[in-house]
Amino acid sequence: MARRWLLIILGYCAMCDWLYAQQATPSFRDCKTIFQTNTGFDPRLAIAVDGVIVHRHAASFAGELDSWRKQGFAVGRMFFADSDAGNAYWTGKWDGTEHPQDVERDQAGNVIQCAGVRPYMLPTDGWIRYLEQMASQSIVFGAGAILPEEPLAHVISGYEKSFKTLWLKRYNRPWQGQHESAEARYLTAELKSELYLQLERRLLELTKKSAASDGRPRAFILPIHSIYSNIAAQIVAPLGTSTDLPGVDGYIGQIWTGPVNWALGHYDSPSKSFFGSAFVLYDFFTQLAVGSDRKMWLLIDPVEDNPDHTWAQFQQWYQHGVAAMLMMKDTDRYEVMPWPDRIFLPGYGIGGKTPAPENYRVVILSVTQVLQEVPLGGQWETGGEAIGDGVGVAMADTLMGQPHPGPWLQGAYGMLLPLVERGIPVSSVVLERAKEAEYLNRFKVIVLCYEDFKPAEPAMNESIAAWVKAGRSLIVLGKDGDELDRCANFWWHKRGFASPLAHLLSLLNPANESSWAIGSGHVTRSEVSPRIFGTATAAEKEYLPLVDAAWKQATSKTLARPGSMVMRRGPFVIARAETKPVKLSGRLLDIFDPSMRIVSGVELAPGHSGLYRDVQSDLAAGTPKVLHATHRLMSQSSDNGVLRFVVRGPAETPAVVRIVWPKDTALEISATDLDGKSIAVQPERDSETALLRFANHPQGVMVSCGKQ
Numbered sequence: 001m002a003r004r005w006l007l008i009i010l011g012y013c014a015m016c017d018w019l020y021a022q023q024a025t026p027s028f029r030d031c032k033t034i035f036q037t038n039t040g041f042d043p044r045l046a047i048a049v050d051g052v053i054v055h056r057h058a059a060s061f062a063g064e065l066d067s068w069r070k071q072g073f074a075v076g077r078m079f080f081a082d083s084d085a086g087n088a089y090w091t092g093k094w095d096g097t098e099h100p101q102d103v104e105r106d107q108a109g110n111v112i113q114c115a116g117v118r119p120y121m122l123p124t125d126g127w128i129r130y131l132e133q134m135a136s137q138s139i140v141f142g143a144g145a146i147l148p149e150e151p152l153a154h155v156i157s158g159y160e161k162s163f164k165t166l167w168l169k170r171y172n173r174p175w176q177g178q179h180e181s182a183e184a185r186y187l188t189a190e191l192k193s194e195l196y197l198q199l200e201r202r203l204l205e206l207t208k209k210s211a212a213s214d215g216r217p218r219a220f221i222l223p224i225h226s227i228y229s230n231i232a233a234q235i236v237a238p239l240g241t242s243t244d245l246p247g248v249d250g251y252i253g254q255i256w257t258g259p260v261n262w263a264l265g266h267y268d269s270p271s272k273s274f275f276g277s278a279f280v281l282y283d284f285f286t287q288l289a290v291g292s293d294r295k296m297w298l299l300i301d302p303v304e305d306n307p308d309h310t311w312a313q314f315q316q317w318y319q320h321g322v323a324a325m326l327m328m329k330d331t332d333r334y335e336v337m338p339w340p341d342r343i344f345l346p347g348y349g350i351g352g353k354t355p356a357p358e359n360y361r362v363v364i365l366s367v368t369q370v371l372q373e374v375p376l377g378g379q380w381e382t383g384g385e386a387i388g389d390g391v392g393v394a395m396a397d398t399l400m401g402q403p404h405p406g407p408w409l410q411g412a413y414g415m416l417l418p419l420v421e422r423g424i425p426v427s428s429v430v431l432e433r434a435k436e437a438e439y440l441n442r443f444k445v446i447v448l449c450y451e452d453f454k455p456a457e458p459a460m461n462e463s464i465a466a467w468v469k470a471g472r473s474l475i476v477l478g479k480d481g482d483e484l485d486r487c488a489n490f491w492w493h494k495r496g497f498a499s500p501l502a503h504l505l506s507l508l509n510p511a512n513e514s515s516w517a518i519g520s521g522h523v524t525r526s527e528v529s530p531r532i533f534g535t536a537t538a539a540e541k542e543y544l545p546l547v548d549a550a551w552k553q554a555t556s557k558t559l560a561r562p563g564s565m566v567m568r569r570g571p572f573v574i575a576r577a578e579t580k581p582v583k584l585s586g587r588l589l590d591i592f593d594p595s596m597r598i599v600s601g602v603e604l605a606p607g608h609s610g611l612y613r614d615v616q617s618d619l620a621a622g623t624p625k626v627l628h629a630t631h632r633l634m635s636q637s638s639d640n641g642v643l644r645f646v647v648r649g650p651a652e653t654p655a656v657v658r659i660v661w662p663k664d665t666a667l668e669i670s671a672t673d674l675d676g677k678s679i680a681v682q683p684e685r686d687s688e689t690a691l692l693r694f695a696n697h698p699q700g701v702m703v704s705c706g707k708q
Contacts, residue, residue, distance in 0.1 A: 026050055028145035029219040029249050033371055034297060038337045040067035041621040045340045046433040046698030047368060048632035048648040053078045053147060053339075057085040062141035063150050069142060071698070076145030078223065081131060081199060082152050083114045084121055084277035089130045090126075096404050101161035102127055104154055112454035120153070122160050123194075123199040135203055139210045145219040146207045147252070149430035151200055152225065152237035155185065155401060159416040167191060167644055171229050172580050182403050182483040186454075189236040189401025189581050197245065204247050211502040221297075223252040226281040227399060227428075228258030231408050232266045240432030241456075243288060250295030251394035252335055253285030255325075257304045257317045259400060264572040266406070267413040274317055275576055275609055276420040278324035280413070284395070284428045291439050299335040302364050305340050308530035308676050319592050322367055323609035324573045327425065327567050329378035334371040337364070344650055359594040361653045365630035369659035370572060370611065372632055378569035380425065382582075383560030388424035390549060396431040396460070397454035402484060414533035418543060423562035431455060434463035441467070444554040445547065449477040449530050450501045454484055458491055458503060469519030475552035476504070476525045515549075522553040563606075573612045577604040587619050588612035589658065590629055595691060596628055596658040612669050615660075622662055623706065627689065629657040634700060641665070642706035651694035658707060661690040668707055674699040 016662070017608040028034075031051035031488050038056040040063060041407070051074035054064045061077065069075045073187075084103075092098040094473035104120040112120045114641040118529035119226075135146045155178060157163075164175040170191050193222050204220045204652040211218035227239055242248065255278065264277045282298055302318045325334070337343065343361060348354040355361065378389050393415045404411065419426040429446055433439045440463060448464065455461055467472045480499035490500075497503040508523050510516065515524045523548055551559040563580030568571065572591075575582045591611040597621075604610050615627050624643040626636050630653075636645035649655050661667055671679040671694055679701055684691040694701065 003683050017205040023454050026074050027071065027125075027217045027219070028076050028221075029217065029295065029621070031074050031366070033331050034076075035340055036138060037340060038064070038333065039065040039341060041071050041649040043698045044342075044344050044346075044653075046650045047336065047340060047365070048634075048698070049336055049368075050074060051076060051145075053145075055079070055149070059084065061138075065141055067137075074144050075142065076147050076151050076221070077135075077143035077217070078147040079131070079134050079138075080122055080150060081123075081148035081196070082150045083118045087118060088376075088544045089120070089127060089653040090119060092131055092462070095436070099126055103160065104157040104400065105159045106156050107177060109159060109160060112157055120157070122153070122162055123151075123195040124162050124166075125177060128202050130621060131199065131203060135206055136210075139207070139218065139501075140554070144217070145221055146203060147221045147223050148200065149223040150204050150237075150254075151196040151222065152230065152235045153196060155189050155192075155234045155236050158192070159187040160258040163191075166195070166667050170194070172520040181487070183487045185403055186398070186401045190398075192236050193238045193241060193401075195399060197241060198247060200242060200248075201237065203209065207423065208247055219248050220247065221252060221295075222248060223254055224285075225254055225259060226284045226285065227395060227397070228263045228277075228281055228409060228412065229255075230325055231404070231412070232259070232262035236397075238397065239288065240397045242293070242563045243294075243430070243433055246575075248294055250297065251285065251288060252297045253282065253298055254299045254379055255281050255285075255321065256299070256301035256338075257309075257314065257321070258306065258701065260317070260321065263409055263413070266409040267417065267534060268407050268410060269417065271421055271536060271579070272413075272417060272534075273421070273578065273607070275320040275324055275578065276417045277351050277413075277512075278321045279327065279420050280416045280428065282325050282328050283426075283472075284430075286330050287329045287428050287430045287433075288331065291436070291442065295333055297333040297335050298328060298331060299338065300325055300446050302337055302360070305342075306702060307349045310352065311357055315363070318364070318704065319611070320609045321329065321508050322611060323574050323576050326370070326374065326569065326572070327378075327565060329376070329567065329569060332374055332376040336368045336371055344653060346668045358653065362630055362656050363592055365649055366594070366596065366655065366656070368610070368630065368631050369493055369629055369633065370591055371611075373570070374572055375570045378567045381566040381573075382423055382562040382564055386551075386557040386560045387557070387562065388419070388426065388559055390442065391419065391424060391547065391551065392427045392429035392446045394431050394446055394448040394464070396453050396455060398456055402453055404452055410531045410534060411449065411529070414535070415447050415449065415529040415543075417548065418539040421563075422544070423564050423578060423580070424547075424559070424566060431460045434460050434467075440464075441470075443472065445473045445475065445550045447475045447547070448503075450499070451478040451529060451531075454490070454505060461500065461504040461507060464504065471520035471554070472510075472553040473522045473524070474614065475546050475550050476501075476523065478529050479527050479529075492558075522550070524550055564604075569612075570616050575602070575604055575610040575612070575616055577606045577608050580608055581605055582610075584612070586614060587616040589615050591628070595657060598658070598689065615662065618660055621660075622688075623660065624662075625660050627658045627660060630655055642704060644702070644704045645697075646700045646702050648698060648700045651696055653696055654693050655696045656703065657692045659690050659692065661705065663687045666707060667705060669703065669705050671701055672701045673697045673701055
């Protein structure tokens, strides 16, 4: 009995030491995992991440910030940069003056609203001052990060009275509605993007000045949407152009099932997949930060606000999204979910009703533990060295401002998704970063087509030309001569060229051939439009041979087309069977299985995604240890046949832990919360392991396994 109490006391002390260490709240910029909420601390939402974003617009947000900080979380403040959530600015509640001239309007003069309850805004000086006050209040109340969400505008807008004045000042020519010509649409999008870049710059300066004045670290982070989902929603935003804004600490790449499916809806192909769309959306975000000091938190949402979908659909999409996200090996930071109340609390109509089914909640927390642990970097295990890691497709922000014949993403997705379908991990090449030689040199092959966007400046072409000459392979697709090419006001005509394509080709010394060497590199030229690549026949006949040849020219290797993707990151194996099945060997714990089943080998059929922990060596060693847990494993130790660990998670969702436990060894279990209250544990034994289920506790549960 004395020994048992000694062990309990030692375990309790270990837990107290851990809690004491948490009092030194981490810098928000250093957080690996975060989530966002508009409520104060609730034990049912207490997912044990590093940081919490309070996304609340009421004047009472200080209490919500403080409630999470007192629980040991780093805290940040998020607010909408694009819409008047409280209807306080445009109605005059803020400064006593109404601002209807700053509300986004369409051609008919209708207010463009979000969710039918708040208007989208033009980032005028007045609107920016309103947000500056919001940021200043957040800093006063202790926010460790300022996150102006969704700095974006609608391409179909531009009819605001204030915008017409700004247009005249910017272009020194009479205003034109975006509907009047391709040039007017392009210029509208460019100015809207510039105005939001100015908004970001001013909020950034305010944030950094405050940090310098009080000596406290304070991050400035941009929560943004991907370029491809923006096109689907007819939105423009400074994405690639924001990479020139010095001092930005990072981004949150916001993806949920909605944008993935919206983008798919603007691409016509019989073989398109949710995974493929998610893969290229996540990749675009990664390209904004890779190789820089900017951080990137990738967001995964287990649900969305659309009430027409079921929990079964959400779970399927979530698994595909998790697999795609974890294949982005250049980041290891995540927003594990937004709005956890939609998953863990009752009262919502999403999926049928909330909370989500218990097994799904367990899977979500199991995945979240992976996100806590997964290391930076990874190795592809399909296709060997020739899988195509280093194939890129050039894109720029102007893709959002140029009108496209429907389907709107046929050209962009036509260059990207046929490669994903064949197991080639293609990336977007953010041309705004082309001047960064180290960034561009990440790519061995680049595919480029100016049918759907134009380079904003000649330096983009000049950088691509220098990159090719240094020994890489460039594929130039499509024709020129569209309405924007013919506009005399753009830089290419001022330089004496009929189009930006003509300017690029002049730098590449084109021969009267479809393929030629230049410097140490190689150029392939085809006038075929990527809009036809959505069909398998056109992709196989017209596109894939070009990529194959370019890869061989750049690497002297044959490009593999495994039809699947498998990546290993530390102990985790991420797999996607796209068009061909995947076979995995060894002993693997299935993260997507709520019972954490261990299997000997896996075969995934086409269309399926998987996430596993490799437990082969742990099982072979036979030493008692935690293999995997929900939600967060805070510590574990094994001594003299006794395994002790602490796990934290939200109340009212059970903890599930699988441990190595030899078959012939007795399993005695004790578990207590922070107050020393005993917690019942339900064990299930098999020949090598045990599965433990017990009630979660936000402050932690200490479990001891073995002879007490």
